[in-house]
Amino acid sequence: MGVIILFQNASALAHQWGTTVTGALAVVSALGVGRIINLLISGVLSDKFGRKPFVQLGIATYFIFFIGILFSKNVVVAYILGILAGMANSFLDTGTYPGLMEIYPNAKGTSNVILKAFISAGQFLLPFIVSGLAAAGMWYGWSFLIPAAILVITFLYFLFGGAFPDSKAVAEADEKREKQERANNDSTIKSNLWLDGTLFIIYGYIFQATFYLVSQMLTQYGQEIGHMAQGAAHSLVSWYSLGSIICVLLTAVLGKKISEIRFVPVYTLGAFVSILLMWLFPSSAFLMGILAFLVGFFAAGGVMQLALTVMADFFPAGKGIVTGFFYTAGSIASFTIPLFIGWIGNMRNVMLFDVVIALIGFIDATLIAIRYKKLFGKLGK
Structure with a gap:
């Protein structure tokens, strides 16, 4: 608000x-x-x-x-x-x-x-x-x-009221659990601050940039590139928001049965494919509405929160610090992306830029999943 x-x-x-x-x-x-x-x-x-x-x-x-x-x-x-x-x-x-x-x-x-x-x-x-x-x-x-x-x-x-657990005690218990999981899976690999931390910071920047770009230019892209009527172009934002809300609700339900690490690469791939199709086929108002919904679903439906949760699994002793780093990267994206939009100018090229950003995000998410499997010997539930 x-x-x-x-x-x-x-x-x-x-x-x-x-x-x-x-x-x-x-x-x-x-x-x-x-x-x-x-x-x-x-x-x-x-x-x-x-x-x-x-x-x-x-x-x-x-x-x-x-x-x-x-x-x-x-x-x-x-x-x-x-x-x-x-x-x-x-x-x-x-x-x-x-x-x-x-x-x-x-x-x-x-x-x-x-x-x-x-x-x-x-x-x-x-x-x-x-x-x-x-x-x-x-x-x-x-x-x-x-x-x-x-x-x-x-x-x-x-x-x-509002009782909170002791953060230090929880961190110690999480570290002990992480070591036990690695031992159970015969994994000698530990999370690496520079490698894993960099992957997550890149993800925090990339995914904030991905949905920020789409959310800020959907209406203008629909009018200028898709030649949509003003009302139809504005409705794209509504479809985008609806996709985001439905994804949040669905993930909240499925999250009880499926590990967070399984969501992150899938949602990131979905965002990339949806934005790519939006760039390739901008002239169909019907398809643009569906794609706006899918971008909202995959890119703005809580995937950053899921990625943050996975990052906390990598660094259980510093949940506050990792939250700070992760969302600082996202804040820098919100500050710099408007500069890129102004520099690129043409809306179709801006969308292509978002396609490239989303592709980098998928590659990064895949690397995070590989590191997770090496660290814990599995990809969650």
Whole structure:
């Protein structure tokens, strides 16, 4: 909701800050800045001090953002608050993802994918809240106060309850289990920080870039290259979102029976094939709708959360650190990919660029699966 709330209220905020809509939207970039500068630090500290304090810190910092933005008087203050929101996002990432893996050790992938479902729900609901307030002629500030109220409720819950396991004890148990699994499979190979860590960091960048490219240019690609009507081109985003939601729900169910490592290469291959077909056959509106659905399913339906869970299997003693590195790579992708889009220019060539990115992602996922099999002697369940 942090990013979307700025986009949805850009005109009102521009008036509040005495600037243009473009100037108001510049505050969105501040969230990326705050996220990048804070992810690694909060990941290290999360491993040291535990998950619960960082969940609480993330909630409190986001509350400051929502209330502060509402009453800020200029863009400078708003930009500072945007950086705080990015930091809050980092606090929550390094608290929630590792925390869920430790609370539900037998359903790590499922729990992280369900977290993705709640993220998607927030992204889905907020535009309806904003448009509903506008239609009723109500103050736009309620769209800030509603998330703020939810944050207060969750903060109080974690203040008086919400037990978290001891992170260090869980890490020790995970390391012991990993050594036992390698011994049972006669594997002498250990996870390699540089090799395995690099593969996952590349994956974090590549897959964020993959679905970011598609999500940002679907409508424009449909109109310019597919020669679709404006309404049909806009509907591609809806099909993309629907695919993402259905994949989240399906993976949450199947994740109880199938290991996360089996999903990652399959979903990555599906994303590559779907984007390739979208580049090859852009003129069919019907096919484009199906492919938009499939790209949303394979690329934005929780595969990054699954890959993060697999990375935690490789490095069980540092779930917060690996979360920090993994999502820092994704944040860098979100920052750099718009630059590539502007540099390439032509939408068809941008889609071809995404095909290449997705292919690299599949190769990388295959290498991760090979390393996993060598490390644990199998590809999970």
